[in-house]
Amino acid sequence: MSSKISNSIAISFFLVLIINLSIVESSNKIRAHRPCKTLIFYFHDILYNGENGKNATSAIVGAPSWGNLTKLAGQNHFGDLIVFDDPITLDNNIHSNPIGRAQGFYFYDKKEIFTSWLGFSFVFNSTQHKGSINFAGADPIMNKTRDISVIGGTGDFFMTRGIATLMTDSVEGEVYFRLQVDIKLYECW
Numbered sequence: 001m002s003s004k005i006s007n008s009i010a011i012s013f014f015l016v017l018i019i020n021l022s023i024v025e026s027s028n029k030i031r032a033h034r035p036c037k038t039l040i041f042y043f044h045d046i047l048y049n050g051e052n053g054k055n056a057t058s059a060i061v062g063a064p065s066w067g068n069l070t071k072l073a074g075q076n077h078f079g080d081l082i083v084f085d086d087p088i089t090l091d092n093n094i095h096s097n098p099i100g101r102a103q104g105f106y107f108y109d110k111k112e113i114f115t116s117w118l119g120f121s122f123v124f125n126s127t128q129h130k131g132s133i134n135f136a137g138a139d140p141i142m143n144k145t146r147d148i149s150v151i152g153g154t155g156d157f158f159m160t161r162g163i164a165t166l167m168t169d170s171v172e173g174e175v176y177f178r179l180q181v182d183i184k185l186y187e188c189w
Contacts, residue, residue, distance in 0.1 A: 035162065036188035041122065041181050042169060043086045043102040044094045047072075049175050058084035062107070072174050076115075077108035088122055092169055092178060100124035106139070115140045118148060122181075124155070131155015133183065135164055150185060161187040 048056035050070035060069045062081030067073030073080050083105045087098035104120025115138065122133045132155065137148030150162040162185035170178040 033186055035184035035186055037160075037183075037185040039183040039185075040090075041099070041183070042089050042092050042178055043122075043181065044089070044178050045084055045086045045102075045176065047082065047175050052175065057086045058082050061105075073108075075111045076113060078111040079108065081105060081107040084120070088124075092180070094178070099126035099128060104135075109138075113140070114142050129156055131157050133157045133160065139166060141168070150183060157185070158189045159187065160185045160189070 044057070046052065046055050046057045048059040048070065059082065060067075060072070060080055061083050062079070063069055064073055064079030067080060084102065086102040087094070088100040088102050089096040089098055101123050102120055103123055104118065106116045106118045106120075108114075108116050117137070118139050119136045121135070124130055124132065131153055133153040134151050135148050136151050139146050139148065144167065146166045147163050148166060150160060150164055153160040162183060165182040165184075167180045167182070168177060169180045170176070
């Protein structure tokens with residue numbers, strides 16, 4: 001009788017061990033994450049060029065010694081620092097009602113290729129969205145699409161994280177560009 005009990009205990013222990021190992025192994029597998037929220041916005045940047053002060057939404061505030069504050073520097077605009085307060089819309093029409101502002105800065109950070117680094121927030125002021133979403137990252141402008149990090153937010157977007165895919169939707173010389181921003185949030189509170 002005692003050998004039957006010992007065998008039952010050993011088999012039970014072995015089964016519990018196998019079940020625990022399979023649970024640990026399945027929890028170590030990489031899971032495909034789905035965004036908890038997706039959003040698409042457009043922001044419109046009009047760079048001050050010395051003549052468009054009434055319409056400008058951005059300005060050069062720092063330039064290398066060979067540049068100036070009304071025209072972008074040569075050599076892929078290397079060294080230029082631009083601050084902006086651009087309207088955000090739900091479509092690509094600059095005359096659509098803005099639902100907020102894109103506020104921040106970008107600077108051109110390489111002489112060899114056309115690229116910049118961005119740090120900005122979408123600050124919402126509509127009935128549809130309240131709060132802000134914060135972004136940061138490198139922007140290799142010549143790529144069709146570029147990903148930057150969503151690093152936080154406030155209000156409806158409290159402590160959110162994710163990825164924003166940027167796509168240049170329109171360019172008019174060195175004065176105007178429009179970006180489509182496809183946001184995928186993976187942490188939503």
